[in-house]
Amino acid sequence: MNTIAKFLIALTVAAGTIMLPGCNSVDSDRIPNLPVNIVLSNAGSWNTYGVAGFGSNRRFILTQNLREPSGFPYTTTSATGFGGVLLISGMDPYTTVTDVPLAYDLACPVEMKSTIRVEVEGELFNAVCPVCGSKYDVTMGGGAPLSGPAASGDHKYGLRQYSCYPSGSGGYIITNK
Numbered sequence: 001m002n003t004i005a006k007f008l009i010a011l012t013v014a015a016g017t018i019m020l021p022g023c024n025s026v027d028s029d030r031i032p033n034l035p036v037n038i039v040l041s042n043a044g045s046w047n048t049y050g051v052a053g054f055g056s057n058r059r060f061i062l063t064q065n066l067r068e069p070s071g072f073p074y075t076t077t078s079a080t081g082f083g084g085v086l087l088i089s090g091m092d093p094y095t096t097v098t099d100v101p102l103a104y105d106l107a108c109p110v111e112m113k114s115t116i117r118v119e120v121e122g123e124l125f126n127a128v129c130p131v132c133g134s135k136y137d138v139t140m141g142g143g144a145p146l147s148g149p150a151a152s153g154d155h156k157y158g159l160r161q162y163s164c165y166p167s168g169s170g171g172y173i174i175t176n177k
Contacts, residue, residue, distance in 0.1 A: 026144055028158035030109040035079035036162050036176040038087075043170030045073075050087070050172065054098055055125035055139060057088035059106060059117075060174075083107025083114045085162060085174060086127065090139035101164040103174045104143045109157035110134050110150050118159065127159065 038060050040046045049072055051058055061068040061084035068084070084106040092100040106117035108129035118127035118136060126146060127136040134148030136159050143159030145151035150158070164172045 026156045026158045027109070028143060028160055030112065030157050031082045031105045031107050031160040033160070033176060034082050036081045036085060036103075036174060037077055037079045038085060038174040039075070039078070039171075041167035041169055041171045041173055046171035051089040051101055052099065054089055054091070055120075057086060057120045057125070060085040060087065061106070061117075063114075081105045081107075081160070081162065081176065083117050086118065086120070086138065086159075087164075087174060088120065088125065088138050090125075093140060093142060101172055101174075102138065102142075103162035103164050104136075104138055105160040105162070107160075108132060108134060108150075109159065110148075 040050050049058065049069060059068050060072070060080050062074050062078055062080045067074065082105050086104045086106050088102050089099050090102045091098045107114055108116050108118055108131065110132045111129060116129065116131050118129050120138070121128045125139045127138045129148070132149045134150035135146040136150065137144050137146050138159065143161050145156050145158055150156065162174055162176050164174050166172055
């Protein structure tokens with residue numbers, strides 16, 4: 001085998017070792033994948049219950065004991081995932097367009113309880129767990145962990161992300177489909 005071939009094989013093996021997914025990958029699927037269906041399909045409902053302006057956010061929670069936001073017209077097909085839905089205006093990481101609606105499950109993936117929900121804090125609009133203190137990037141990082149137990153150790157946990165599809169009537173539909 002010639003020297004160039006040996007070099008290319010060694011380079012391929014080294015690159016494969018460096019790029020192997022391992023203990024440092026982020027698990028964004030730790031929270032159960034329960035149905036999500038929030039319909040803000042027309043401009044009127046989007047203007048009332050949607051988000052506009054970077055960092056603007058709203059929580060959607062539908063349980064037996066809690067309906068948030070107050071007055072939202074939930075229907076029999078409405079669903080808000082495991083811990084509720086955080087809707088926030090951020091940046092699309094693929095197009096770098098700002099003021100894009102992004103959605104995540106509110107449940108902290110470290111705590112794994114539907115009633116322990118992250119809260120948006122600070123000028124950077126990070127989501128923070130009030131129990132474990134983990135911080136997540138919800139405006140530009142797809143719910144990736146920034147600090148705390150979610151970002152340390154062998155397993156890193158991100159927030160479960162949901163899809164926001166534009167409707168033809170000036171609003172959006174938030175779903176996990």
